[in-house]
Amino acid sequence: MAKLFFLLSGESESLPAAEVKAILEAEGYRYANTEVLDQTLRLESELSSVQAVQIRAAFTRLCALELFKSDATETEISKTASNTDFEAVLKPGESFSVRINRIKNYADQAINTMRLEGKLGKIILQFTEDTKVNLKNPDKTFIGIITNEKLVFGLKLTEIQTKTFSERRPRKKPFFHPSAMPSKLARCMVNLAHGKTEDLVLDPFCGTGSSLIEAAYIGCRALGVDAQRRMVLGCRKNLQHFNISPEGLILADARHLPFTRVDCVVTDPPYGRSSSTLKSTTKQLVQEVLASSLGLLGVGQRICIALPIRVNQQGQVDHMAKDLAGFVKGLGYRTIESHLVYIHRSLTREIMVYEKT
Numbered sequence: 001m002a003k004l005f006f007l008l009s010g011e012s013e014s015l016p017a018a019e020v021k022a023i024l025e026a027e028g029y030r031y032a033n034t035e036v037l038d039q040t041l042r043l044e045s046e047l048s049s050v051q052a053v054q055i056r057a058a059f060t061r062l063c064a065l066e067l068f069k070s071d072a073t074e075t076e077i078s079k080t081a082s083n084t085d086f087e088a089v090l091k092p093g094e095s096f097s098v099r100i101n102r103i104k105n106y107a108d109q110a111i112n113t114m115r116l117e118g119k120l121g122k123i124i125l126q127f128t129e130d131t132k133v134n135l136k137n138p139d140k141t142f143i144g145i146i147t148n149e150k151l152v153f154g155l156k157l158t159e160i161q162t163k164t165f166s167e168r169r170p171r172k173k174p175f176f177h178p179s180a181m182p183s184k185l186a187r188c189m190v191n192l193a194h195g196k197t198e199d200l201v202l203d204p205f206c207g208t209g210s211s212l213i214e215a216a217y218i219g220c221r222a223l224g225v226d227a228q229r230r231m232v233l234g235c236r237k238n239l240q241h242f243n244i245s246p247e248g249l250i251l252a253d254a255r256h257l258p259f260t261r262v263d264c265v266v267t268d269p270p271y272g273r274s275s276s277t278l279k280s281t282t283k284q285l286v287q288e289v290l291a292s293s294l295g296l297l298g299v300g301q302r303i304c305i306a307l308p309i310r311v312n313q314q315g316q317v318d319h320m321a322k323d324l325a326g327f328v329k330g331l332g333y334r335t336i337e338s339h340l341v342y343i344h345r346s347l348t349r350e351i352m353v354y355e356k357t
């Protein structure tokens with residue numbers, strides 16, 4: 001097992017770390033000694049797990065091999081760095097650069113990042129043989145993250161380009177609908193549901209196909225259902241645009257799913273504003289789709305579903321997941337985790353992960 005750390009996106013508080021852990025679980029990597037810091041996740045796992053995170057993650061920016069963690073003061077950092085075996089990762093003749101990222105304002109009184117980059121560069125030069133600094137095109141990049149008054153420092157293994165997600169954002173798809181989910185969130189939900197290569201991933205409220213597209217991009221087989229013909233047609237157009245052939249895309253009612261078995265369910269039911277609940281209520285639909293999905297899943301398989309937390313003008317809160325907790329347990333699911341995604345003053349999406357017991 002290697003000591004690894006991940007620089008996480010600040011787009012959501014709890015989703016990025018949960019996504020990395022879910023990817024490791026889905027791909028069968030063991031991990032231990034997890035520590036979640038602000039926008040940084042530290043854990044021990046196999047080195048090759050980084051590749052899975054690189055291919056799959058929506059909310060990770062960078063993966064690194066940890067060399068040390070220290071309090072974020074220059075004296076502590078210099079002391080710890082001087083006791084670090086840089087020769088294990090930097091060979092004679094190799095060039096390097098040092099980059100320090102500060103999360104928010106952590107240690108801004110104690111640390112000047114440019115000065116620290118220079119200082120660490122000198123220490124690395126001092127403790128390695130025949131190495132040199134190259135800021136433009138280094139053989140190796142050392143990366144430090146200042147977070148929670150700590151410095152986590154190591155060797156960059158991979159940087160993750162999230163540009164491709166913006167190429168798949170709702171407005172970029174040939175069929176647009178205001179209810180469409182952002183591509184990064186859709187990918188993250190597929191990850192939380194443990195979808196993996198060749199798995200059959202069902203979205204029973206597929207709309208424009210965001211989750212199906214993200215599932216297909218990591219090698220899953222996509223199965224979509226929507227009760228509106230125009231959505232099914234639009235979804236087909238979007239899938240074709242990205243060269244995706246779904247396992248199935250049908251006009252049907254999510255409450256009566258005409259399938260026998262899937263590997264996981266990823267879905268975003270209608271909240272009755274930009275997308276219609278078609279004469280039902282969101283709560284009824286959610287209850288019925290949780291019931292109809294249960295029969296398609298095996299024990300230990302998951303559904304990841306986005307539920308609303310609504311606040312009305314009087315400040316009353318309608319918290320659907322909380323409301324349904326007893327129902328969900330009674331059906332035969334265990335709640336794995338919940339994550340909040342703020343939409344606007346009166347609506348927050350709660351990403352729920354349930355596992356069949």
Ligand SMILES: C[S@@+](CC[C@H](N)C(=O)[O-])C[C@H]1O[C@@H](n2cnc3c(N)ncnc32)[C@H](O)[C@@H]1O
Nearest residue numbers: 180181205207208210226227253254268270275
């Ligand atoms: C919030 S949208 C899904 C958006 C989707 N995640 C996307 O990114 O485009 C909900 C969808 O559920 C569909 N829907 C509503 N009631 C349904 C039902 N009973 N069965 C299946 N689909 C239904 C709507 O037509 C709508 O397309």
